[in-house]
Amino acid sequence: MEIWRINARTHEFSREPVPTEWAHLGGRALLSKIMVDEMDAACDPLGPNNKLIFAPGLLVGYHLSSCDRISIGGKSPLTGGVKEANAGGRTGLQLVRLGVKALILEDQPEPDGWRLIHLSPDGARFEDAGEYAGLGVYATAPPLIERYGDKIAVALIGPAGERMLHAAGIQNLDKDEAPSRIAARGGLGAVMGSKRIKAIVIDGSQGTNPPAADPDGLKEARKRYIKGLLEHPQTQSYKDYGTAAMTMMCNTFGALPVRNFSAGSFEDAELLSGEHLRDTLLQRGGDCEPSHPCMAGCTIQSSNIFVTLDKGTKVSPLEYETIGLMGSNLGISDLDVVGRLNWEVNDLGMDSIEIGAALGVAADAGLFDFGDGDRALELVDEIRRDTELGRILGNGAGSTGKALGIERVPVAKNQAFSAYDPRAIKGTGITYATSPQGADHTSGLTIRANVDHRDPKGQKELSREKQIDMAGYDSLGACIFAAFGYSVDKSVIPGLLNAIYGWDLGETALQDLGRESLVHEREFNRRAGFTKKDDRLPEWVTKEALAPHNAVFDVPEEDLDSVFDW
Ligand code: SF4
Numbered sequence: 001m002e003i004w005r006i007n008a009r010t011h012e013f014s015r016e017p018v019p020t021e022w023a024h025l026g027g028r029a030l031l032s033k034i035m036v037d038e039m040d041a042a043c044d045p046l047g048p049n050n051k052l053i054f055a056p057g058l059l060v061g062y063h064l065s066s067c068d069r070i071s072i073g074g075k076s077p078l079t080g081g082v083k084e085a086n087a088g089g090r091t092g093l094q095l096v097r098l099g100v101k102a103l104i105l106e107d108q109p110e111p112d113g114w115r116l117i118h119l120s121p122d123g124a125r126f127e128d129a130g131e132y133a134g135l136g137v138y139a140t141a142p143p144l145i146e147r148y149g150d151k152i153a154v155a156l157i158g159p160a161g162e163r164m165l166h167a168a169g170i171q172n173l174d175k176d177e178a179p180s181r182i183a184a185r186g187g188l189g190a191v192m193g194s195k196r197i198k199a200i201v202i203d204g205s206q207g208t209n210p211p212a213a214d215p216d217g218l219k220e221a222r223k224r225y226i227k228g229l230l231e232h233p234q235t236q237s238y239k240d241y242g243t244a245a246m247t248m249m250c251n252t253f254g255a256l257p258v259r260n261f262s263a264g265s266f267e268d269a270e271l272l273s274g275e276h277l278r279d280t281l282l283q284r285g286g287d288c289e290p291s292h293p294c295m296a297g298c299t300i301q302s303s304n305i306f307v308t309l310d311k312g313t314k315v316s317p318l319e320y321e322t323i324g325l326m327g328s329n330l331g332i333s334d335l336d337v338v339g340r341l342n343w344e345v346n347d348l349g350m351d352s353i354e355i356g357a358a359l360g361v362a363a364d365a366g367l368f369d370f371g372d373g374d375r376a377l378e379l380v381d382e383i384r385r386d387t388e389l390g391r392i393l394g395n396g397a398g399s400t401g402k403a404l405g406i407e408r409v410p411v412a413k414n415q416a417f418s419a420y421d422p423r424a425i426k427g428t429g430i431t432y433a434t435s436p437q438g439a440d441h442t443s444g445l446t447i448r449a450n451v452d453h454r455d456p457k458g459q460k461e462l463s464r465e466k467q468i469d470m471a472g473y474d475s476l477g478a479c480i481f482a483a484f485g486y487s488v489d490k491s492v493i494p495g496l497l498n499a500i501y502g503w504d505l506g507e508t509a510l511q512d513l514g515r516e517s518l519v520h521e522r523e524f525n526r527r528a529g530f531t532k533k534d535d536r537l538p539e540w541v542t543k544e545a546l547a548p549h550n551a552v553f554d555v556p557e558e559d560l561d562s563v564f565d566w
C-alpha cells in the first residue's frame with residue numbers, strides 16, 4: 001500500500017511508502033494521525049493549508065460484509081476542528097484496489113475553473129471539469145460513468161460544495177451508480193470545493209484486492225464474523241425496516257426531534273415509522289426497495305430505495321436521521337415530502353441533518369409554519385438559487401440561529417444534533433458535547449444500552465465506551481451495523497486484523513484503535529484552540545424541559561470533563 005499525494009495547485013503527484021508509524025492505522029485513526037503529523041491546526045479550513053484526506057478502513061477489500069467504507073477528513077469549516085466523515089458505496093474499495101492507503105489532497109489553485117482528478121494504476125491526472133460546474137450530483141454522475149466506465153467509483157460535490165457552504169458533504173457512488181452515499185458532516189464538500197475539484201474518479205478495475213498474510217486465518221475469522229452477523233436479531237430488523245426502525249423507538253423514549261427540538265414525541269410518528277415506510281415501499285413497488293445494499297456484498301442491507309409519488313424522484317436511502325430532522329423536526333409527517341427534501345439536499349451535495357436542523361431553526365424564527373412542506377422546499381430552493389437566505393441556511397443550523405436571532409439552536413461545536421434529543425438520551429448528549437467531531441450520533445450512540453437514559457448517572461462511562469468503539473469501527477471501515485457481527489465474539493476483530501496484516505493483536509484491538517484515534521483528534525482540536533468550554537451543550541438544553549418527560553440535560557460538568565480520563 002502507498003500514500004498518494006496530489007497538489008491541487010501545481011498538479012504534482014507522488015506515490016510514497018507508508019511511514020512506519022502510520023502502518024497500523026486506517027480510516028478515521030489514520031486521518032487524525034496524518035492531520036496531527038502534517039497540518040497546522042490553526043489553518044483556514046478553506047485555505048491552502050487545509051488537506052482533504054481519503055483513507056479506506058483497515059478491513060476494506062477483504063470481502064467482509066459492510067466493511068468497505070471510506071473515511072474522508074480534514075479541518076472542518078463548520079466546527080473549526082478535526083473532521084472525519086465516512087460513507088459506504090464504492091470509493092473505499094476502489095482506492096484499495098489501487099493500493100492507496102491514504103490519498104492526500106493539498107494546496108489550492110486560483111479560483112478559476114473546475115477540475116476532476118482521475119486515479120488509475122497509472123497514477124493521477126487532472127482533467128477539465130468546467131462542463132459539470134453548477135450541476136447537481138444526479139446530473140454530474142451519469143456522464144462521468146459514461147465517459148470512464150461503469151466500474152469506477154466517484155467522489156463528487158454538488159453546487160453547495162462549489163460555493164463552499166459549511167453544510168456541504170462529499171457524495172459517493174453506491175453499488176448501483178446512485179451518487180448519494182454522502183460523507184455528510186462538517187463541511188468537507190466545501191474543503192473539496194476550495195480546492196476547485198468537482199469530482200475524483202477512481203478506476204481500480206485494473207487493480208487487485210490486497211493479499212492477506214494468512215488467507216486461511218482470514219477465511220476462518222470471516223466465517224465467525226458472518227455467523228455473528230446472521231445470528232444477531234438486529235440484522236433482520238435493519239434489513240426489514242432500515243434505520244427508520246429508530247423512529248418509534250425514539251418516540252417512545254421521548255427523544256424524537258420535534259418542531260426544532262421543542263418536544264420529544266410526535267403525534268404522527270407512526271407515519272414516519274419503519275413499518276409505515278416498509279409498507280409504503282412494498283405497496284408502491286416499481287423501483288422501490290425496502291432492503292438495499294449500499295455496497296456490494298452487504299448482508300444487512302439497511303438501505304432502501306424510495307421513489308416519491310408526485311415527481312418520481314428516487315432517493316436511496318431514506319434514512320432515520322433525515323426522517324427525524326426533515327420530518328418530525330419540521331412538523332412534517334408525509335414521507336413523500338421528506339423524500340423530496342432529501343432528494344434536493346442530496347442533489348445539492350449537503351448534509352440532510354444540518355439542513356433539517358437549520359430549517360427547524362428557520363421555522364422557529366417564523367420563516368415558515370411547522371408542517372408546511374411546500375414552504376420547506378421553497379427554503380431549500382433558496383440554497384439552490386444561491387440567495388442570501390440560502391447561504392445562511394446552507395452554512396448550517398448555527399449560522400441560521402445567529403442570523404435570525406434564535407436561542408434554541410441544536411448544535412454542539414456548531415454542528416447540528418442528530419435525531420436523538422440529548423435531554424432524553426443523556427449518554428448520547430455527552431457524546432454530542434465531548435466528541436472531537438461535534439454533535440454526531442455516529443461518534444457514540446448510546447440508545448441501545450439497557451439503562452435509564454434520563455438518569456445522568458453512569459452516562460459518562462457509557463458515552464466513553466461507545467465513543468471508543470465507534471472510533472475503532474470507523475478506523476476499520478466497518479459500518480456502524482457491522483458491530484452486530486463483532487459484538488458477541490471479541491476475538492473476531494483481532495482475528496481478522498492478524499490474518500490480514502500478520503499482526504499479533506489481542507482482544508482490545510478495536511478499543512486500542514479507537515483510543516489512539518480520539519487522542520489524536522483531541523490533540524488536533526487542542527492545537528486549533530478548543531478548550532473544555534467547547535465540550536458543552538448549548539445552555540437551553542440545561543434549562544428548557546423536554547416534553548413529555550420534562551427532561552433537561554443535567555449531566556454534571558465534571559462528568560463532561562472526565563470522559564476521556566481512561
Ligand atoms: S448496513 Fe446499510 S449502511 Fe451499512 S453497509 Fe449495509 S447498506 Fe450500507
